[in-house]
Amino acid sequence: MDSADVAGANVAHVGTGDADDTILLVGAGRMGGAMLDGWLARGVAGSRIAVLDTQPSDALLRSCRQHGVALNPPVAHPVNTLLLAVKPQGLDAAAPGIEPWAGPNTAVVSILAGRTLADLAAKFPRAAGCVRAMPNLPASVGRGATGIAGDGRLPEPALTRVERWLGAVGLVERLDHEDQIDVVTAISGSGPAYVFLLAEALAEAGVRLGLPPDLAARLGRATVEGAGEMMHRHADLAPAALRQNVTSPGGTTAAALAVLMADGALADLLAAAAGAAHRRARELAG
Numbered sequence: 001m002d003s004a005d006v007a008g009a010n011v012a013h014v015g016t017g018d019a020d021d022t023i024l025l026v027g028a029g030r031m032g033g034a035m036l037d038g039w040l041a042r043g044v045a046g047s048r049i050a051v052l053d054t055q056p057s058d059a060l061l062r063s064c065r066q067h068g069v070a071l072n073p074p075v076a077h078p079v080n081t082l083l084l085a086v087k088p089q090g091l092d093a094a095a096p097g098i099e100p101w102a103g104p105n106t107a108v109v110s111i112l113a114g115r116t117l118a119d120l121a122a123k124f125p126r127a128a129g130c131v132r133a134m135p136n137l138p139a140s141v142g143r144g145a146t147g148i149a150g151d152g153r154l155p156e157p158a159l160t161r162v163e164r165w166l167g168a169v170g171l172v173e174r175l176d177h178e179d180q181i182d183v184v185t186a187i188s189g190s191g192p193a194y195v196f197l198l199a200e201a202l203a204e205a206g207v208r209l210g211l212p213p214d215l216a217a218r219l220g221r222a223t224v225e226g227a228g229e230m231m232h233r234h235a236d237l238a239p240a241a242l243r244q245n246v247t248s249p250g251g252t253t254a255a256a257l258a259v260l261m262a263d264g265a266l267a268d269l270l271a272a273a274a275g276a277a278h279r280r281a282r283e284l285a286g
């Protein structure tokens with residue numbers, strides 16, 4: 001079955017049925033695809049979702065067929081939420097074809113790096129309002145962290161709907177100002193790479209202390225995975241409390257932390273790293 005068949009089977013439901021909660025996902029690549037998977041895994045009815053993608057993968061075709069998601073349908077009715085997940089440079093070409101999906105009750109949500117709220121409002125003038133969102137890649141395993149900044153025009157129920165869609169793949173936090181999107185980019189957007197580097201650095205330290213590289217790599221990786229899982233399961237405890245719980249006075253962990261925390265060593269290093277990411281995010285946003 002090709003994408004046209006899939007679309008034909010479901011297009012009638014898009015923008016109708018549960019009229020309060022329909023979504024059009026534009027671009028089902030890494031990030032958009034992760035969100036679609038998150039919605040479907042949570043049992044969202046496929047009839048409430050439509051997807052536009054220029055070159056749908058076999059996996060996307062299968063998933064849409066299995067769950068009754070309309071893939072590349074012709075415009076039916078404006079949707080409640082329109083989620084843009086194409087590459088930032090693809091927006092200008094894509095916008096005219098998408099605009100008919102955005103009516104006076106539509107929230108336009110963009111995860112596109114560097115595309116401003118003003119930019120979005122100009123491209124979707126009939127929309128109820130626009131939201132910029134910055135997710136991160138752990139969304140692909142349902143553990144994302146997303147910051148959102150709205151343009152102040154959307155009524156609360158529409159904003160709550162946006163949070164619900166994005167929340168299917170992890171934490172969603174509202175921001176006070178659009179400028180904070182660049183900070184979110186530097187902290188949680190780029191942050192997974194910092195944590196992967198921590199696993200690498202732990203392994204490197206093990207090698208320097210005499211372990212075989214493969215063994216050190218396995219230990220570094222399992223340690224970061226395990227610590228992350230503990231934070232997840234003990235959401236009631238602050239990271240500092242978890243750290244203190246595993247730090248006996250005068251013990252080995254305390255000896256290491258004395259180095260990492262001496263004069264804010266690690267905190268300063270991370271602040272400098274995130275500062276560089278923040279500057280770069282602002283440069284890229286023009």
Ligand SMILES: NC(=O)c1ccc[n+]([C@@H]2O[C@H](COP(=O)([O-])OP(=O)(O)OC[C@H]3O[C@@H](n4cnc5c(N)ncnc54)[C@H](OP(=O)(O)O)[C@@H]3O)[C@@H](O)[C@H]2O)c1
Nearest residue numbers: 027028029030031052053054055085086087088094112113
């Ligand atoms: N990946 C991340 O960690 C991350 C984090 C935060 C934000 N973002 C943002 O998320 C956006 C998408 O990133 P990504 O990594 O998911 O990119 P990606 O994997 O390249 O996905 C983009 C998808 O959109 C499709 N597409 C392109 N033009 C289209 C159009 N006119 N209509 C419909 N579909 C179209 C692409 O198809 P083709 O392959 O045919 O071009 C592709 O499947 C970017 O704007 C990025 O700034 C990404």
